Amino acid sequence: GQQLNQSPQSMFIQEGEDVSMNCTSSSIFNTWLWYKQEPGEGPVLLIALYKAGELTSNGRLTAQFGITRKDSFLNISASIPSDVGIYFCAGQINAGGTSYGKLTFGQGTILTVHP
């Protein structure tokens, strides 16, 4: 099925470094979301974006909704060991019909932070 192209697939960084990851799609979405998943758990919502061009922060996390509505990025500043996990982008079309409830996910970015 349709998937978002998320990159990079994995990152190994030192504590304190900044991290950037992004997602692109061939289709337009009108909501972009970023989730984090830790082992044995379901994805946890980090940031939701609803408007093209929107830039939203949540603590050390900043995400932007691309102007074309076909991409989004997530930045993590000053990484810490507890940032370790898999980060997923997800797009949603909020137009009813075949879009009800359906999130389309990227393949995930595995983040490892070395103390």
Place this chain on the structure above:
Amino acid sequence: KAGVTQTPRYLIKTRGQQVTLSCSPISGHRSVSWYQQTPGQGLQFLFEYFSETQRNKGNFPGRFSGRQFSNSRSEMNVSTLELGDSALYLCASSLTSGGLLSSYNEQFFGPGTRLTVL
């Protein structure tokens, strides 16, 4: 308030059997969506329920089915299990789904049920 709960957390079945997974949404949430997560295919949408009605379905065979009860709790069933059905099955709930762009559509996930088919 309590999050999304899923039972059981782990399940081992053999090929040909059937399985039923349960999901209790966050109190007040009326939309429940189900996803399958595998290393090869990632997170794939299965179906969505709202007010006991299936409103959307992903590209999965008819062996995958679900239902929602009047209290918004949902179950999904997989019949005639195949080895490839081994996966983490995730349930997510939201206040609403579709329509206006709103935080009401934001989906919150449960911890998942890890199904292993032998």
